[in-house]
Amino acid sequence: MKYIAWxxxxxxxxxxxxxxxxxxxSTFLMSHQVSIFCGLMNRTASQIDDVxxxxxxxxxxxxxxxxxxxxxxxxxxxxxxxxxxxxxxxPLFKGTSRAKAQDGKFRGVILMGLDDASxxxxxxxxxxxxxxxxxxxxxxxxxxxxxxxxxxxxPYALGRTLDLNDHTLKIVAIIDSSAPxxxxxxxxxxxxxxxxxxxxxxxxxxxxxxQAAPGVTDAEVTRRITERTGLxxxxxxxxxxxxxxxxIKNTGIPINFGITVVIALVxxxxxAGQTFYLFTVENLKQFGALKAIGVSDWRIVGMILMQAVIxxxxxxGLGIAMTAGFFAATADxxxxxxxxxxxxxxxxxxxxxxxxxxxxxxVSVRRVIVLEPAVVFRG
Amino acid sequence: xxxxxxMPVLAMLALAFAVISTNRATPKVVxxxxxxxxxxxxxxNQLGAVGLVEAASENIAVSLxxxxxxxxxxxxxxxxxxxxxxxxxxxxxxxxxxxxxRESAVALAQSKLAxxxxxxxxxxxxxxxxxxxxxxAQLEDAALQLRLMESVKDRRAIKEEDxxxxxxxxxxxxxxxxxxxxNMKLLLAGTWKPDLEVARAxxxxxxxxxxxxxxxxxxxxxxxxxxxxxxxxxxxxxxxxASGTLAQPLILMGxxxxxxxxxxxxxxxxxxxxxxxxxxxxxxxxxxxxxELTFVRVEPYVVPKKNLTGDATERVDTRxxxxxxALPKGAQLYPGQQMDLSIQAQEEAH
Numbered sequence: 001m002k003y004i005a006w007x008x009x010x011x012x013x014x015x016x017x018x019x020x021x022x023x024x025x026s027t028f029l030m031s032h033q034v035s036i037f038c039g040l041m042n043r044t045a046s047q048i049d050d051v052x053x054x055x056x057x058x059x060x061x062x063x064x065x066x067x068x069x070x071x072x073x074x075x076x077x078x079x080x081x082x083x084x085x086x087x088x089x090x091p092l093f094k095g096t097s098r099a100k101a102q103d104g105k106f107r108g109v110i111l112m113g114l115d116d117a118s119x120x121x122x123x124x125x126x127x128x129x130x131x132x133x134x135x136x137x138x139x140x141x142x143x144x145x146x147x148x149x150x151x152x153x154x155p156y157a158l159g160r161t162l163d164l165n166d167h168t169l170k171i172v173a174i175i176d177s178s179a180p181x182x183x184x185x186x187x188x189x190x191x192x193x194x195x196x197x198x199x200x201x202x203x204x205x206x207x208x209x210x211q212a213a214p215g216v217t218d219a220e221v222t223r224r225i226t227e228r229t230g231l232x233x234x235x236x237x238x239x240x241x242x243x244x245x246x247x248i249k250n251t252g253i254p255i256n257f258g259i260t261v262v263i264a265l266v267x268x269x270x271x272a273g274q275t276f277y278l279f280t281v282e283n284l285k286q287f288g289a290l291k292a293i294g295v296s297d298w299r300i301v302g303m304i305l306m307q308a309v310i311x312x313x314x315x316x317g318l319g320i321a322m323t324a325g326f327f328a329a330t331a332d333x334x335x336x337x338x339x340x341x342x343x344x345x346x347x348x349x350x351x352x353x354x355x356x357x358x359x360x361x362x363v364s365v366r367r368v369i370v371l372e373p374a375v376v377f378r379g
Numbered sequence: 380x381x382x383x384x385x386m387p388v389l390a391m392l393a394l395a396f397a398v399i400s401t402n403r404a405t406p407k408v409v410x411x412x413x414x415x416x417x418x419x420x421x422x423x424n425q426l427g428a429v430g431l432v433e434a435a436s437e438n439i440a441v442s443l444x445x446x447x448x449x450x451x452x453x454x455x456x457x458x459x460x461x462x463x464x465x466x467x468x469x470x471x472x473x474x475x476x477x478x479x480x481r482e483s484a485v486a487l488a489q490s491k492l493a494x495x496x497x498x499x500x501x502x503x504x505x506x507x508x509x510x511x512x513x514x515x516a517q518l519e520d521a522a523l524q525l526r527l528m529e530s531v532k533d534r535r536a537i538k539e540e541d542x543x544x545x546x547x548x549x550x551x552x553x554x555x556x557x558x559x560x561x562n563m564k565l566l567l568a569g570t571w572k573p574d575l576e577v578a579r580a581x582x583x584x585x586x587x588x589x590x591x592x593x594x595x596x597x598x599x600x601x602x603x604x605x606x607x608x609x610x611x612x613x614x615x616x617x618x619x620x621a622s623g624t625l626a627q628p629l630i631l632m633g634x635x636x637x638x639x640x641x642x643x644x645x646x647x648x649x650x651x652x653x654x655x656x657x658x659x660x661x662x663x664x665x666x667x668x669x670x671e672l673t674f675v676r677v678e679p680y681v682v683p684k685k686n687l688t689g690d691a692t693e694r695v696d697t698r699x700x701x702x703x704x705a706l707p708k709g710a711q712l713y714p715g716q717q718m719d720l721s722i723q724a725q726e727e728a729h
Contacts, residue, residue, distance in 0.1 A: 010383040020386055052411040074429075075645045075684060075697050081420065081427025082648055082724065088417040089427075117664045118417035124409075132414060213420060314390035321393030324400045331404065340404040346397065 001295070005303035008283055009310060015282075016311075019275050023315025023353060024322070026268020030261055031323040031341060031349040037257035039339035044247045045240030046178035046338065047094065047112065047186070051121045054209035055218050058089070058225055058233040065246035066239070067181075069094060072205040076231060080208050083228045085221040089210035090115035093194040099187060100163040101150040109146060109164075109185045113194025113206075120209050122188065128156045129173030134190055140164075141173035145334050146185025162187075164197045179338040181247070265352060273360035276311070280304065280364035284371060292373035300368055304361050312357035316350055418666040421659050421721035426648055428720040430640040430660055430704070432712050434633025436605060441466060441630040443622040444598050449614055454630070456612040460603040466630055467614055469599040478592040485589055488582035495570040495578050507566050511559040518552035525549050607634040610714050635714060638706045640672060642720050643699040646681055653725035658704055660718040670712075672704035672720070 010016050042049075048057070048066060058080055060070040080089045093113025100106040114121045114134065122131050123141075131141050140162065142150075150162060161168050169189070177186040189197070195204045210233075212221040218235045225233035234242070248254045280287075287300055323341055330336045420427075447469035454466050525545040531537050611631035614620055620629055640660055644652050658672040678701045702722075706712060 013382050016386070017382065020390075052409060053413045055410075073697055075643075075699070078427035078429055078643075079645055079648055081418075081719075081721075082425055082651070084424055086420060088419050090413075090417045115417065117415060117666065119414040120417055122414055124411050211417075310387070314386050317390030317394035317397075320397040324397035327404060328400045341397075341401045343401060343405065346401060 001299055001303060002306060004290075005306050006310070008286060008303075009279075009307045012279075012282075015275065015279050019272060019279065019311045020315045020318065022271040022275055023268065023312055023356065024319035026264050026272065026356065027316050027319025027349055027353050028322040029264035030268070030352055031320055031345050032326060033257055033260045033264060034345050034348070035323060035327065035341045036339055037254070037261075038342055038345065040181075040253060040257075041244045041247060043179050043183075043338050044181045045243045046180050047110065048236050048240040048243065050123050050178050051092075051209065051236055052124055053120050053122075054090070054211050055235050056210040056212065056222055056225070056233055057236055057239045058208040058210060058229075058231050059206075059239075061226075061230060061232045063232055065243040066094070067243075069206045072208065072231065074205055076229065077205060077208050079229045080210060080225055080231070080233075083221070083225045085213050085216040085224055087211045087213040088118075089208050090118055090120045091191050091205050092121055092207040092209050093191050093204055094206045095194070095198050095204075096184070097164050097187070097197045099146070099150070099185070102161065102163075105150060107146075107149060107185060109142075109187045110180055111164075111194050111197060112186065112188045113191040113204075114188060115209075116190045116192055119190075123175045123177050125176040127174040127176055129158045129171075131173040131175065131188070133172035134188065136170075136172065138167060138169050138193070139172045139189065140169045140193075141175050141188040142171055143175050143177040143186045145179070145183065146187065147171070147174050148334065149185060167193075167197060169193075169197075179335075183335060265356070268353075269356045269359055272311075272315075272356050273363060276308065276357070276360040277364050277367075280361075280367060284367065287368045288371055288373050291371060297369055301365050304365050304368065305358075308357040308361035309354075312353050316353045319353075320346060320349060415664075416666050418661040418719040418721070421669075422657065422723040424724045424726070426644060426651055426720075426722040426724045428642040428644045428702075428722060430642040430718045430720045432706070432714050432716040432718065433639050433641055434607065434610070434635045434714050435637035435639050435705070436607060436634035437639075438610060438631050438633045438714060439604060439607075440625070440628030441601060441604065441632060442624065443469075443601060443620055443629070445469070445595075446620060446622045447599060449616050449618050449620050452612070452614055452616055454609050454612060456609050458609045460607065460609060460632070462603055462606045464603045466601045466603055466609075467620075468601065469620065471596050471599045474592055474596050474599070478589065478596065481585065481589045481592050485582065485585040488578065488585045492575070492578040492582055495575050498570045499566045499568075503566055504563075507559070507563045511556065511563055514552065514556040514559040518549065518556050521545065521548040521552040601630075603632065605632075605634060607632050610635070633714060637708060638710060638712055638714065639675060640704045640706055640718060640720070642702045642704060642722065643684060644702060644722070645684075646698045646700060649681065649700040651724040652677075652700060652702065652722065654702070656723040656725065658720060658722040660704070660706075660720045662712070663717055663719065666719070670706055670710050672706065675703040675705050677702045 045066065058072075058076075060072060063069065074091075077089060077091055080086060091113075092115070093111070095111050095113075096108055097111045098106055099109045112121065116135070119131070119134060122134075127144060129141070133139055134141055142162070147156065151160065156174050158171055158173070160171050162171065163169070164187070173188075175186075175188065180186060198204070208231075210221070210225070212218050222233040222235065225231060290300060291297075320341075327340050330339065449467055450470050452467040453464075454460060460466070525542075525548070528537055528542050528545055609630060609632050611628065613627055613631075614629040642658075654677050655674045658674065659669050660672055661670075662668040681698045681700050684697050684699045704720075712718075
């Protein structure tokens with residue numbers, strides 16, 4: 001029986017390929033668009049994800065997301081250090097500034113100021129140089145995007161300078177940072193140095209990064225910090241999600257991508273469903289013959305489902321590989337960094353594809369079940 | 380055949396590729412340790428604070444009673460000085476000239492007094508004596524003339540008028556003798572006492588003025604108020620030194636054989652602070668280097684927090700309680716350095 005189903009499916013090469021490619025392209029469209037969407041949203045939390053050495057972020061109680069910051073007072077740092085369960089706490093500056101190269105080329109940059117003594121928050125993937133040299137006065141570490149913008153086509157080299165707020169700063173490291181939402185270059189420097197590179201604001205303590213003492217959970221420490229100081233404390237992960245949700249709620253991006261994904265789902269279902277339905281209808285005679293020789297309805301349903309699963313699996317495999325190929329091909333493009341397919345998207349798309357093929361086959365199954373075997377002998 | 384069986388095989392390979400490449404692209408979430416360990420909480424229930432290292436005597440910003448031009452600086456930063464040792468001196472030419480003037484006034488008053496004290500002048504006595512002698516001689520002569528006339532027995536031979544004139548001449552000569560004698564007495568009596576007193580007072584006044592100029596001169600030499608070390612010397616010859624409290628002290632000094640740590644505790648945390656609890660401080664840049672602290676005192680007045688950015692237009696954002704701790708002797712620290720403190724907090728009242 002299974003062999004007959006397979007023969008029926010692959011007998012008409014054009015329909016066979018048509019079905020597979022309908023599924024493959026809707027798989028590609030869905031997984032690709034969802035991946036780009038997730039990548040774009042993930043970018044909003046890039047600077048949070050790049051902090052690998054502290055789990056807890058403390059900020060002003062009304063902070064909504066990463067990019068809009070109200071500074072804390074310097075004394076808040078010491079209050080946080082006084083909270084039970086906090087193993088350590090260090091300041092972090094996050095702001096923007098404008099960098100200018102010696103040839104006059106300028107660009108806004110995201111400025112990260114790390115605690116002078118410990119350099120907590122330093123990105124760990126370094127292309128060239130030693131970020132520990134950030135301890136030296138008037139030095140910065142810049143990400144690859146920034147370096148390529150300011151010194152296009154030149155090999156990576158240390159010791160070049162950039163001007164920020166009338167300070168000439170030496171590049172001591174080229175790092176690999178996660179792409180920020182607006183893809184500005186990211187510049188790392190010391191906390192005290194960063195304060196000199198932005199305007200004259202009195203309080204410039206953007207965030208405090210803290211770590212829970214051994215034996216105390218992050219959740220417990222964040223609760224205690226909030227209780228004791230009235231400041232908002234959350235884990236980096238939670239803060240990242242909060243930032244992502246801010247963008248989802250406050251920008252048109254999710255609607256745009258949502259429409260594309262729904263269209264992919266609908267088009268995939270309609271095209272695959274219609275093709276599959278026509279395929280079944282054209283094979284009604286064969287099904288009728290099978291019924292006539294006494295094959296039960298359940299066996300026939302099983303055959304149709306098997307055909308659907310094969311088409312779905314092959315189409316999905318090809319489609320998902322197209323998406324994976326796209327991201328593999330663009331992996332080295334700095335402007336597209338951070339865009340990748342999440343395993344969750346792979347699984348989700350698989351679910352959607354099988355939903356499509358089952359919907360398509362369900363319609364076809366009805367025709368076969370209600371079929372009178374006698375029809376075979378007519379006409 | 381190729382299409383029939385090729386597609387499923389191709390799809391399998393494609394799926395394998397997708398799984399592998401997605402897996403490879405997924406970043407591994409790693410938790411890294413900080414490049415250098417940050418200062419770690421020392422006590423389960425603790426207060427965090429920032430501290431500034433200072434001299435045990437507190438840092439003394441040496442100030443001036445009078446502003447002036449600096450002519451000489453006798454010390455440099457790092458020097459150890461004794462109390463009273465010269466630190467720097469100001470331009471004193473004006474006062475030196477004044478002093479010369481005042482000293483000449485003293486000399487003048489002194490000679491005036493000496494002159495008064497020295498009278499009578501010995502040379503004046505012989506002429507006065509001569510005037511007495513002369514008057515006496517004239518008296519004797521007048522008396523002789525009178526006796527000659529009185530010795531005439533016959534009154535008619537002389538005129539009554541001549542006799543009277545000679546008698547008057549004797550009286551007048553006697554008066555001149557008395558006058559010469561009293562003149563002599565006046566001369567011998569010397570200067571009148573009140574005149575001497577006036578002269579002495581004038582001398583004392585001139586001397587007092589000299590002493591005042593000398594004090595003023597003394598004030599132009601700035602000396603060390605205590606024995607200690609010069610922490611900072613921001614005064615150079617040729618510069619104008621202003622008096623009063625300066626943003627940048629001319630000379631900062633203190634006793635550094637014992638260093639203290641002045642901890643700023645946020646007013647919102649002050650209720651958790653108890654004097655005398657354990658405390659330790661770590662050095663910035665090397666949190667492994669820790670010092671146990673000894674409680675010295677707490678300054679009971681809560682002061683506005685001073686930011687250390689050195690900006691003059693800063694506003695106060697919070698107030699802080701200042702507690703003073705002693706650092707162990709021999710600690711490798713410098714006054715003015717910042718440290719991160721952990722202070723054991725008192726049990727919370729429930």
